[in-house]
Amino acid sequence: MDALKAELSGRGDGDIYRIEVRHAGDDPCIALRARSRMAAAERAKLLARLQRLDGGKPWTERTLGLIAENPGARAAELAMKAGQQAITFKINVRKLKSLGLTESLEIGYRLSPRGRALLAQMTS
Template sequence: MLIRLNVLEAIRSGDVTLAFRRWRRPTVKAGGMLRTAVGVLAVVSVEPVALRRITAKDARQAGYRTLSELTAFLAGREGDVYRVELRFVGEDPRVSLRESVPDVAEFGEIRDRLRRMDERSRRGPWTLTVLRLIAENPGVRAPALAARLGLETRPFKADVRKLKDLGLTESLEVGYRLSARGRAVVG
């Protein structure tokens, strides 16, 4: 679920508590968590709603000035309208993780996790290749990096997310870079 940065900041402050989306089927579930640029959000509820039942108050709670502004956002999109209640729950734990340099024991654990990820991959070892590619090309868009490996963008991004979950990479406005933790692992 994509959310604009200004809306994320308003969710963090508690000024925004709702989002409305048109989906063929929801991309988030009640009880789920979203890691975002401002921290972790809880998905409190996800409910289909008739467009005519959305109020001006709902629109303001979703960060829109008026109901017509919200309905204009939803117009022209396909799918059913869903009302999503969101709540900020805290900082993204990957932020502090990526800033910490692993000690000897952690370094071994990280290497073991990377080895297991490589072993489970249908295309063979990839983790260190992707980490080195990002190290050599910070700020380069994912499609360009994926192409260098002969991959489609979507599976490449999924791989980078796995590395990000270990605190080894971080997303930039455009592209990625290795975190302090990632630089220590790549050496």
């Protein structure tokens, strides 16, 4: 600690702050996306949420479908197919991810078991 203070003291007149980091727990989306079986009330609530996300311009079902058809495809490629800019597409996928419907891969995305189950309900 003394060596660190000595190093920092030679860098100017500034405050030194200590930041402590700890693991706050697993991402709740991980458990959520594994849950492919939903009660009717839960499914209805999720569909209502997607409808609110869609607003006046539906995109949620199309995005889920594109990811299902193209697992691992780059976001820019999927965005082009969706007629969106890549940044808009990525933001939208993050919204779906927060609901446990998609998973990020090293490159691209895939539907979670929950996302596959919901998309099957939406398209049947």
